[in-house]
Amino acid sequence: MKILVLDVYKDVEHRISKDTSGGYGTGNNFGDTLIPRLLKKTLKKVHDWSPMFVAYTISVLKKNGNQVTFSKELTSNFEDYDLYIVASSIVCCETEINAIKKIKSKGGDVFAIGPFATNQPKIYNDAGATVILGEPEFYFLQKKHYVEDLKKKIITFDHSFELDDLPYPDWKTIITDPKKVSKLFGNYSTIPMLATRGCPYSCFxxxxxxxxxGRKVRQRSPKKIVDEMEYWKKNMNIKMFVFRDPVFSINNKHTIEFAKELINRKLNVKYIIETHLRILDKELIKILKKSGLAAVKCGVESAHPEVLEDANRFTIEKDLQFKKIRELEKNNIQVSSMFILGFPTDKEETMDNTINYAKKLNTTYAQFSVWTPYPGTPIFNEYKNKIITKSYEESDQYNLVYKHNSLDKNIVRKYLDKAYRTYYFRVSWILKFVRSFIFA
Ligand code: SF4
Incomplete structure (x- = not known):
């Protein structure tokens, strides 16, 4: 079968990722004054990859003998294909719907895949697509023929596959220049990588x-993860891996096995993880560093425990946060801390305090975004009648999308802009940034 896998994006000056926020996607629209605009334009050039579920889907489709083309836009010869698979997201939802309608107007068959279509299938059904609910790579792993399923609106399926049953994601088809995937922590050839899926924490x-x-953690075998890293090093000269696990190292034993395997194989590669500070201790930090850990992204979210508690965000004491971040830095591991403004109980004063706390932590990078109630999440029921935006694409995590008790959209944007402007325009941050790269 000739298949076109489409991963379309709206045309904006900031970076859009469909791989972040659980596959709903985010748009890094930091702000509208000079420094935030410079930052967002720069980020767009140095940090970009398609969702992992797309890379896995392509590899499975090829394994099944299909001829697969990947594109970020509807190609001029798009009518030549037997089947179209569209990667869904909230952040480019209307753009995807337009592409689906165009394909349908020419009589094409379309599958919509990914977390957003899974949770909001009707939007994609109404445009004419058949929605595969759940993890599409596993659907394609068990199904080789799709004609009957394309007559349905929604496809549900059970499977007993494990993550290790998947072939390696097909980054060769998707990534034309691995040097452009992520330069945030150095100018290395980089690809995304997966060790686990699932997160059990209360912020679900x-x-x-x-x-x-799911809330149950599923993990790949440490040996197979390192096998894959070795494969990419040999085949694409990859030197840096961005782990896309929601919380890396939830299982300490699994992580230590992985780190030891990486050390024993002497691959000499680096990697970046996103994790919860609670998980990290001195011993784990040491072994991860020895195995190549270059940078950690961690959610701090707010300076106010009561704001976090109200949002069911599990956190640790500020002093402990500070100590763990400094421990990482002492081991020359760069840190990117993430903060959220516009929580339901945030006020101007608490957002200001969060920005000041970020400056106090003074990590190599700080990311500020806006709290967003997403369709499909348990909390959305409380907010569905308070949504103030007209399009799904506005839910990019950089806009206030709900009616807040004390803040409005413009005030939150103002604080977001202020956060980026004042965080990155400081001598102490410039010194930290330079130092962290000298010793990395
Ligand atoms: S720790 Fe919370 S915010 Fe992070 S992935 Fe898990 S549920 Fe989501």
Whole structure:
């Protein structure tokens, strides 16, 4: 079968990722004054990859003997294909719907895949697509023929596959220049990587990751993860891996096995993880560093425990956060801390305090975004009648999309802009940034 896998994006000056926020996607629209605009334009050039479920889907489709083309836009010869698979997201939803309608107007068959279509299938059904609910790579792993399923609106399926049953994601088809995938932590050839899926933490009420991946952690064998890293090093000269697990190292034993395997194989590669500070201790940090850990992204979210508690965000004491971040830095591991403004109980004062706390932590990078109630998450029921935006694409995590008790959209944008402007325009941050790269 000739298949076109489409991963379309709206045309904006900031970076859009469909791989973040559990596959719903985010748009890094930092702000509208000079520094935030410079930052968002720069990020767009140095940090970009398609969702992992797309890379896995392509590899499975090829394994099944299909001829697969990947594109970020509807190609001029798009009518030549037997089947179209569209990667869904909230952040480019209307753009995807337009592409589906265009294909349908020419009589094409379309599957919509991914977490957003899984949770909001009607939007994609109404445009004419058949929605595959759940993890599409596993659907294609068990199904070789799709004609009957394309007559349905929604496809549900059970499977007993494990993550290790998947072939390696087909980054060769998707990534034309691995040097452009992520330069945030150095100018290395980079690709995304997966060790685990699923997250058991209490913030599942507003977080998208557990929606698609589940709250139970599924993990790949440490040996197979390192086998894959070795494969990419040999075949694409990859030197840096961005782990896309929602929380890397939930299982300490599994992580230590992985790190030891990586050390024993002497691959000499680096990697970046996203994790919860609670998980990290001195011993784990040491072994991860020895195995190549270059940078950690961690959610701090707010300076106010009561704001986090209200949103069911599990956190640790500020002093402990500070100590763990400094421990990482002492081991020359760069840190990117993530903060959220516009929580339901945030006020101007608490957002200001969060920005100041970020400056106090003074990590190599700080990311500020806006709290967003996402369709499909348990908390959305409380907010569905308070949504103030007209399009799904506005839910890019950089806009206030709901009626807040004390803040409005413009005030939150103002604080977001202020956060980026004042965080990155400081001598102490410039010194930290330079130092962290000298010793990395
Ligand atoms: S720790 Fe919370 S925010 Fe992070 S992936 Fe898990 S549920 Fe989501």
């Amino acid at each position: 009420k507003y977080c998208v990751y557990p929606l698609q991946q």
